[in-house]
Amino acid sequence: MVGRIKYNVMNDTELSFLKSEIERLLIERGIHLEHDEMLSDLAELGCQVDMETKDLKFTKELIDKAVKAIPEKFTLYSPSGTRDLDFPNPDGGFYSRTNTGAPNYRDIKGNTHYTTLEEVEEWYKLTNAMENIDFVTLPSTSGEYVPGDAVDVYTLEKALKHSAKHIWIQPYESDNVQYLIDMSAAAVGGLEELQKKPIVSFIACSVPCMTYKHMDAEILYRCAKSGIPVQPCSLPTAGANTPVTAQGTAFIACAEIMAMIVMLELLHPGLPVIATPLLFSMDMMTTYTLQSNTEITIARLIAMELFENGYNIRAHSYGTGTDSMEMDAQNFIERTNLTDSMAMSAASILGGAGQLETAKTISPLQLIIDNEIFGIAQRLRRGLDVNIETIDSEEIFACLDKDPTFSYLMSPHTNRHFMEPHRPDMFNRDGAVNWETDGCKSLTDKALEKFHIIMNAEDTYELSADKMAEVKKVLKLANEALVK
Amino acid sequence: MLPTKKIFQKIIEGDEVCTVELCRECLSNGYDAMEILEKSMIPAMDQCGVLLTNRKSFIPQVLMSTRAMQAGIEVLKPYLSQQENKLMISETVIIGTVMGDVHTIGKNLVSIMLESVGTTVIDLGANISGKEFIDAITKYQARFVMMSAMLTSAMVSMRKIVKEIKDHEFGWDVVIIIGGVMVTLAFAKEIGVEYAENAIIGMEKILKIHD
Numbered sequence: 083m084v085g086r087i088k089y090n091v092m093n094d095t096e097l098s099f100l101k102s103e104i105e106r107l108l109i110e111r112g113i114h115l116e117h118d119e120m121l122s123d124l125a126e127l128g129c130q131v132d133m134e135t136k137d138l139k140f141t142k143e144l145i146d147k148a149v150k151a152i153p154e155k156f157t158l159y160s161p162s163g164t165r166d167l168d169f170p171n172p173d174g175g176f177y178s179r180t181n182t183g184a185p186n187y188r189d190i191k192g193n194t195h196y197t198t199l200e201e202v203e204e205w206y207k208l209t210n211a212m213e214n215i216d217f218v219t220l221p222s223t224s225g226e227y228v229p230g231d232a233v234d235v236y237t238l239e240k241a242l243k244h245s246a247k248h249i250w251i252q253p254y255e256s257d258n259v260q261y262l263i264d265m266s267a268a269a270v271g272g273l274e275e276l277q278k279k280p281i282v283s284f285i286a287c288s289v290p291c292m293t294y295k296h297m298d299a300e301i302l303y304r305c306a307k308s309g310i311p312v313q314p315c316s317l318p319t320a321g322a323n324t325p326v327t328a329q330g331t332a333f334i335a336c337a338e339i340m341a342m343i344v345m346l347e348l349l350h351p352g353l354p355v356i357a358t359p360l361l362f363s364m365d366m367m368t369t370y371t372l373q374s375n376t377e378i379t380i381a382r383l384i385a386m387e388l389f390e391n392g393y394n395i396r397a398h399s400y401g402t403g404t405d406s407m408e409m410d411a412q413n414f415i416e417r418t419n420l421t422d423s424m425a426m427s428a429a430s431i432l433g434g435a436g437q438l439e440t441a442k443t444i445s446p447l448q449l450i451i452d453n454e455i456f457g458i459a460q461r462l463r464r465g466l467d468v469n470i471e472t473i474d475s476e477e478i479f480a481c482l483d484k485d486p487t488f489s490y491l492m493s494p495h496t497n498r499h500f501m502e503p504h505r506p507d508m509f510n511r512d513g514a515v516n517w518e519t520d521g522c523k524s525l526t527d528k529a530l531e532k533f534h535i536i537m538n539a540e541d542t543y544e545l546s547a548d549k550m551a552e553v554k555k556v557l558k559l560a561n562e563a564l565v566k
Numbered sequence: 567m568l569p570t571k572k573i574f575q576k577i578i579e580g581d582e583v584c585t586v587e588l589c590r591e592c593l594s595n596g597y598d599a600m601e602i603l604e605k606s607m608i609p610a611m612d613q614c615g616v617l618l619t620n621r622k623s624f625i626p627q628v629l630m631s632t633r634a635m636q637a638g639i640e641v642l643k644p645y646l647s648q649q650e651n652k653l654m655i656s657e658t659v660i661i662g663t664v665m666g667d668v669h670t671i672g673k674n675l676v677s678i679m680l681e682s683v684g685t686t687v688i689d690l691g692a693n694i695s696g697k698e699f700i701d702a703i704t705k706y707q708a709r710f711v712m713m714s715a716m717l718t719s720a721m722v723s724m725r726k727i728v729k730e731i732k733d734h735e736f737g738w739d740v741v742i743i744i745g746g747v748m749v750t751l752a753f754a755k756e757i758g759v760e761y762a763e764n765a766i767i768g769m770e771k772i773l774k775i776h777d
Contacts, residue, residue, distance in 0.1 A: 185718045185748050196718055222718060230666075230722035254719055255666070295668050322671045366624040369675055369765045442747060 086174055087465040089426040091383040100384070101392050104337045105145055112139030113292045113341045117299030120345070127348045140344055148347035149393055156354035158217065158311060159279040161269065162246035162543045167216055169354070169396050169430060175463055176429055178401060178456045180209055181437035181444050182219035182252055182285065188438065188445040190533055196224030197444070202237055205436075206244035208446055210543055211536045214456040215435055217248035221444060229565040235261050239557050242269040243550055246543035249282045250313065256297040259284075259304045261560035266310075268552035269545060273308060283311035285358065288338035290316070290323040302342060306349035313356040313398055313431075314342035319371050320363035320378060328363065328381035335359040336385050343395065356431060357389040358398040362440075373403045373440045374416040383427045390428035399424065401432020401459070402452050405440050409448060409526060413438065418455060425459035432456070450529040454506045461504035472499075508532065569597065570606045573638065577610035580630025582637045589641040599645035607635050611683075618766065625679075625766075632682035639684075659710040659772060660702045662690035663746075666723045669716035672746055675765040676712060680772060696730030703731070703740055710772055712762070714746035721748055728757050743771055 092100070112130070115121055115138050125131035130139040158167040167177050187197040202221050209218045220237045228236045234254045241249045242265065251266075253259050266282040267273040276282075286301035288294055294302070305312045316335035318324035324331040339357045346353050361382055363375040372378070382399045389397035401424045406413040424432050434441065435456065436449030470476065474495045482488050490496055508528040510517060521527075545553070567575075569592045576584040592602050614631045617623035659680055663673050670692050677687045688706055690698055699711060711731060715724045728742055742759040745768055754761030762768035 224718040225720075225722040226718065230719040233719050254717065289668065289670075297668075319671055322675065364671075364675075366626060367618075367621050369625060371671070 087426055087463060088428065089383055089423070090387065091380060091427075092387055097388065097392050100333065100336070100388055103333060104340050104388075105142065107292070107337045108140045108145060108341055108344065109142060110139070111292065112137055113294060113338075114138075115294045115299055115345075116296045117294070117303060120299050120303045120349075123303075123349060124345060129348070140341070144348060145340075145344055148344040149395070151347040151351035152343070152393075152395055153352050153354055154394065156311070157279075158248045158283055158354070159281045160217070160246060160248045161242065161281045161545065165216060165247045167248060169356075171430060173464070175460050176401070176425065177216040177431045178214060178435060179217045179250060179431060179433045180205075180215060180219050180435045180449065181403070181433065181441055182250065183222055184437055184442050184444045185222045185224060186439070186443040187221070188443050188448075190447060190530060194443055196226050197221045198227050199223055199236060199240055202240045203244055204446065204537065205444070205449075206241060207541050208449055208533070208536055210244070210246045210541060211539075212435075212449065212453040214453045214460065215247070215449075216431075217250060218245050219250045219433075220252055222252075229561065231255065231566055232258065232560055232564045234258055235265065235557060235560045235564065238262055238265055239553055242266065242553050243545050244541065244543065250285060251282050252285045253297065253301055255564070256300040257564055258560070259297070259300050261556060261564070263304060263308050263310060265553055265556040265560070268556050269549050271549070271552075277309040280309075280311050280354070283313055283354075283356075285313055285315050286342060287315045287317055288342065290318045290334050290338065292334075292338055292341065294342070302346055303349070306346050306353060309350060309353065311354035311356070312342070312346055313358045314339050314346070315358040315360055317360050317362065320361070320375075320381075321366060322364040322371070326363075326366075328361070328375075328377035329384065331361055331363070331378070332359065332381040332384045332388075335361055336388050339389075340393075356396045356398045357385075358431075359385040360400055360433075361385070370405075371440060372405050373400060373434075374405045374420060379420055379423050382424060382429075386424075386427040386429040390430065396430040397428065398431035398433060399427075399429055400434045401425070401429070402455060403434040403437045403441055407439050409438065409445070409451075413448075417452070421455050421459045422462060425463045432459070446533055447526060447529045450532050451508075451525060454508055457506060458504060569595065570602060573602065573606035574610045574613075577607060577631050577634045577638070578613060580627055580634050582630070582634040585634040585638045586641055589638045593641070593645060599642040600647075603639070603642060603646075607638055611635055615770075629678065629682050632684075636682075636684065656684045656686045657710060657772065658686045658688060658706045658708040659712060660688045660690065660699060660706065660708045661712040662694035662699060662702075662714075663692035664713050664715050664720050664724045664727055665693055665695045667715050667717050667720035668692045669714070669746070672716070672765060673712075673714045676714075676745070676762075676768045679765050679769040683769065683773065685772060694727075696727040699727060699731055700734050703734075703736060707738070708740070709738065710741050710743065710775070712743045712745070712768060712772075714744070715749055716747050718748045721753065724749070725757050728759055732758070741775055743768060 121131050186194050187201045188194045223233045223237045267276040270276050284305050286298040316338040318331050318335045320331040324334040343355050361378050362371045363378045386397045389395040402417045402421045404413040404416040435452040436444045573588045614628050618628050677689050680687050745762040751761045
């Protein structure tokens with residue numbers, strides 16, 4: 083894209099320094115991996131493994147080999163077949179996703195409570211209708227309403243039934259991982275079909291510093307064995323479990339993710355991976371974890387630049403969100419600041435749509451507004467081409483405007499370009515009289531109207547009955563095995 | 567400035583070296599150890615608490631202050647009477663993240679803050695069962711247990727663990743305080759335990775109940 087706008091937050095020296103420090107950390111200190119089977123396999127593949135301490139070190143050769151194995155192009159498929167996501171994004175834009183991990187749901191009346199399965203269904207009906215949201219996550223349903231040992235499995239069943247878009251899965255227990263894979267496979271007619279067209283990808287998280295608990299190691303291992311894409315994630319909190327500086331936090335997060343990517347590519351060369359550093363910071367006065375600290379936003383840009391430009395690995399981070407409790411001015415300042423900054427980064431995916439309260443709450447109204455914000459950000463990233471046609475210099479040089487009958491409104495150039503400006507669906511673009519006549523509606527009022535329109539319409543997607551029956555069979559098995 | 571006032575100031579500033587030096591100086595000049603404690607150190611820590619509560623100081627500043635105070639107390643201890651020293655014996659708190667959850671940031675933060683005010687913290691780590699909590703309470707004869715859960719799924723486990731602890735006969739009362747992102751006051755009331763919204767409140771609850 084000629085006019086592509088991009089922030090560069092590191093110079094070449096800083097980028098090289100960060101890469102070399104990350105690799106030095108993987109080689110000299112290594113990681114702690116709580117998964118014997120995986121440790122054995124990685125030892126056979128050349129990693130230095132101490133089975134007693136469960137510590138593992140990489141070599142420079144293994145890191146280089148793994149990076150080389152990462153596919154340059156891949157696709158995350160959608161269940162409907164209408165929203166497949168090609169990487170790199172052919173338009174130079176980013177993809178966006180909904181928030182993951184929030185336990186609370188703020189309904190349209192403003193009541194906040196643990197998320198129910200009925201609300202999960204509502205959520206997917208909305209996401210199907212959001213043109214600027216490209217894939218979805220599993221809302222964190224509560225053990226209060228769903229068997230606590232299998233909330234992820236029950237929520238995935240709803241996602242597979244209702245979501246037209248690619249599904250990003252966060253497992254909650256080691257034992258659940260295989261059932262989540264099996265359930266996804268059942269939705270597409272088997273594991274082979276899932277490998278060919280992965281409609282799901284998984285999230286696996288490290289625990290700073292450089293530690294991988296059994297559940298997350300199990301996710302990496304099972305996905306590598308099954309050929310399912312992974313978006314390895316680090317969720318550090320600056321000052322709490324990583325250095326207080328945003329740069330130090332980016333460094334640890336990127337190193338932890340790099341270790342996961344290396345392991346995945348050694349176990350399954352060519353597996354699609356997307357680096358996902360989701361950085362936070364601790365407020366040193368209140369001790370609360372924050373998402374929207376300004377320095378942490380810059381650190382996200384550093385991490386995106388490291389993976390996308392430094393390693394040519396697709397990268398993913400928060401693109402929206404707030405530390406505010408509600409949809410107030412702080413919320414919109416924080417989320418648009420973050421969205422616009424991240425849209426100018428090298429990121430391939432921006433996440434967090436619909437979230438409030440540092441990702442602890444999701445809101446359908448916020449989701450609808452985030453759809454608008456992402457639309458604007460997408461337009462910003464594409465930038466503007468500057469050339470003889472776009473500056474319209476020929477008409478000026480030809481002095482067409484000197485003709486008394488000339489009007490830009492009627493000019494051929496206007497005819498060619500008047501549809502181009504991005505026009506947010508719900509923003510006021512009218513004068514005071516019409517605005518008052520229409521009921522003085524705010525953006526939130528319009529989001530509520532849009533919510534009702536979507537909820538009253540037919541859903542655009544539902545998994546076929548035969549496939550759903552197969553999914554339910556796995557759910558039954560999972561329930562028998564997991565729910566104690 | 568009076569030496570006791572200087573100690574007060576150095577504790578507020580978190581200057582461990584100067585606090586220790588001033589404590590030694592005061593003792594050699596005939597000040598009573600208990601007087602130093604009562605006129606300098608305790609008011610300094612009270613002031614730190616006020617500053618923190620009023621959002622006028624940062625956590626690391628308070629931790630530095632408590633570190634300075636602890637170092638000063640070590641200097642004073644040999645000069646305190648047996649009875650005065652008894653007052654310094656710390657409370658023991660058992661802490662852990664409940665079974666089914668591996669998140670530890672909040673728990674670790676509470677541990678650090680409790681240790682900084684002289685509490686003995688037995689940190690059991692993450693994914694802790696009811697039996698492990700009970701064994702630790704028994705072993706350390708602890709009156710306080712703090713547990714956290716980050717996941718809603720782990721709250722089911724928290725409810726079960728709380729019941730196991732409550733049903734166990736220790737021979738003394740055990741106060742249970744719960745916290746974590748997913749935990750609410752309503753949930754705490756429902757299962758009959760204390761609730762701490764954040765690490766600072768958790769620390770304050772222990773100190774208040776201890777007093």
